[in-house]
Amino acid sequence: MRRVLKCGTLYDGSGDAPRQDLAVFLLGEVVEKVVPWRDAKINDGVLVVDYSNQVVTPGFIDAHVHLVFTCQENHDLGREILEKSSREELMAVALRNCADSLLGGVTTVRDLGDIGYVTVTVRNLVNKGIMPGPSIFVAGPPITTTAGHLHFCKNTADTVEEIRKAVRNSCEQDVDVIKVMASGGNMTRGSNPMMPQYEVEELRALVNEAHRLKRRVAAHTLESESIRRAIAAKVDTLEHCTWRGLTPEDNDPQHLVDLLKDSETMVTLTLAGIHRSLLGVHSGLSEIIISSSMAASPTGKLNQDFAWTKALIKNKIDVALASDAGVRFTSFRDFNESVEAAIVALDIKLEQAISMATQVAAKALGISETVGTIQTGMQADLNVFEKPGSGRNLGKIKDVYRKGSRIVADANLVFPAEEAFGTLNISTGQEGS
Numbered sequence: 438m439r440r441v442l443k444c445g446t447l448y449d450g451s452g453d454a455p456r457q458d459l460a461v462f463l464l465g466e467v468v469e470k471v472v473p474w475r476d477a478k479i480n481d482g483v484l485v486v487d488y489s490n491q492v493v494t495p496g497f498i499d500a501h502v503h504l505v506f507t508c509q510e511n512h513d514l515g516r517e518i519l520e521k522s523s524r525e526e527l528m529a530v531a532l533r534n535c536a537d538s539l540l541g542g543v544t545t546v547r548d549l550g551d552i553g554y555v556t557v558t559v560r561n562l563v564n565k566g567i568m569p570g571p572s573i574f575v576a577g578p579p580i581t582t583t584a585g586h587l588h589f590c591k592n593t594a595d596t597v598e599e600i601r602k603a604v605r606n607s608c609e610q611d612v613d614v615i616k617v618m619a620s621g622g623n624m625t626r627g628s629n630p631m632m633p634q635y636e637v638e639e640l641r642a643l644v645n646e647a648h649r650l651k652r653r654v655a656a657h658t659l660e661s662e663s664i665r666r667a668i669a670a671k672v673d674t675l676e677h678c679t680w681r682g683l684t685p686e687d688n689d690p691q692h693l694v695d696l697l698k699d700s701e702t703m704v705t706l707t708l709a710g711i712h713r714s715l716l717g718v719h720s721g722l723s724e725i726i727i728s729s730s731m732a733a734s735p736t737g738k739l740n741q742d743f744a745w746t747k748a749l750i751k752n753k754i755d756v757a758l759a760s761d762a763g764v765r766f767t768s769f770r771d772f773n774e775s776v777e778a779a780i781v782a783l784d785i786k787l788e789q790a791i792s793m794a795t796q797v798a799a800k801a802l803g804i805s806e807t808v809g810t811i812q813t814g815m816q817a818d819l820n821v822f823e824k825p826g827s828g829r830n831l832g833k834i835k836d837v838y839r840k841g842s843r844i845v846a847d848a849n850l851v852f853p854a855e856e857a858f859g860t861l862n863i864s865t866g867q868e869g870s
């Protein structure tokens with residue numbers, strides 16, 4: 438069925454300034470064309486949906502989430518719940534987070550760490566139309582060192598041989614991407630976020646094996662030396678990518694710019710609840726959040742925390758925007774807060790922040806041929822917002838389309854999605870992506 442969305446304001450995901458009064462034609466799961474409304478020829482039988490008082494953007498792509506995490510007030514509690522949960526409980530949490538993603542306008546997620554490959558099953562359930570959710574790309578449990586960051590997710594590997602085996606195991610479990618903890622992290626007691634976890638040769642073996650099996654590699658990096666090693670090993674994306682370390686060079690953003698200028702490696706900036714709160718865009722601001730946020734700031738000074746990101750953007754190096762949803766204070770419904778936080782932290786325009794969370798994020802995931810922008814032939818993943826209250830504010834989500842079907846209507850989940858009524862297919866013949 439053909440539908441035309443009459444769009445008052447359209448951000449197409451490219452980073453260009455918004456355009457007014459456009460007609461977006463949808464045909465099945467894709468965008469057929471985008472033309473000025475005055476030039477649109479509407480034939481009989483075509484349904485017109487009037488968004489002339491609304492703002493339309495591509496569906497958001499959250500390039501870094503944890504569907505089995507429960508967004509607690511601190512890392513210890515989050516980890517404890519995670520470790521004590523049964524597989525069924527993890528599954529229920531993940532499915533709930535899938536629904537919340539849609540309600541937050543996120544139509545694609547990349548899950549970078551679960552337990553027991555629960556997210557593989559979740560992805561398949563959503564792909565089959567049995568449960569509502571965004572398009573899902575999964576890594577399964579992250580590969581880490583013994584006692585390393587997220588070791589309790591149970592995918593530890595310490596030698597080159599073990600690392601190759603771990604990659605092969607994950608691929609056998611049908612993951613879409615490989616996640617490696619290249620540095621320590623904050624959520625794991627005893628882990629050191631200011632030190633690398635693997636040597637370059639070890640990361641190289643991991644990347645080679647993953648690429649041989651046609652999987653991209655996402656590397657968790659919270660300090661400069663792990664970033665240096667991950668780039669040398671040719672990982673595809675640097676997660677968090679916090680450029681800070683023990684020497685002056687480790688803290689000078691120009692060195693990161695120089696490393697990335699001629700590299701294929703991309704960067705994912707995660708603006709989680711803690712950053713949103715520091716930047717003044719967290720909706721549920723409390724004393725606990727504020728004090729945790731200050732403690733989490735590497736420098737105690739916000740302009741310095743994001744100096745490396747600003748340097749990359751100034752040098753036209755792509756940075757994808759993600760939320761790390763599932764970690765403390767970071768619910769799946771509030772992705773728009775990460776977009777707003779990027780505007781504040783990086784001093785960029787709304788159209789640039791939207792592009793980081795759509796077109797650039799799609800590039801980071803290797804799916805920019807099909808999603809991330811609103812143009813002819815692209816998958817019809819779209820968000821509709823009520824008009825914004827201020828320059829950086831996107832406004833409230835009204836409707837969300839995924840693959841051409843409206844799955845959120847007036848801020849409520851519609852499932853099966855509108856276009857899919859009567860076509861629910863629960864055959865088990867075909868496994869997910």
Ligand SMILES: [Zn+2]
Pocket residue numbers: 501502503549550761
């Ligand atoms: Zn994460």
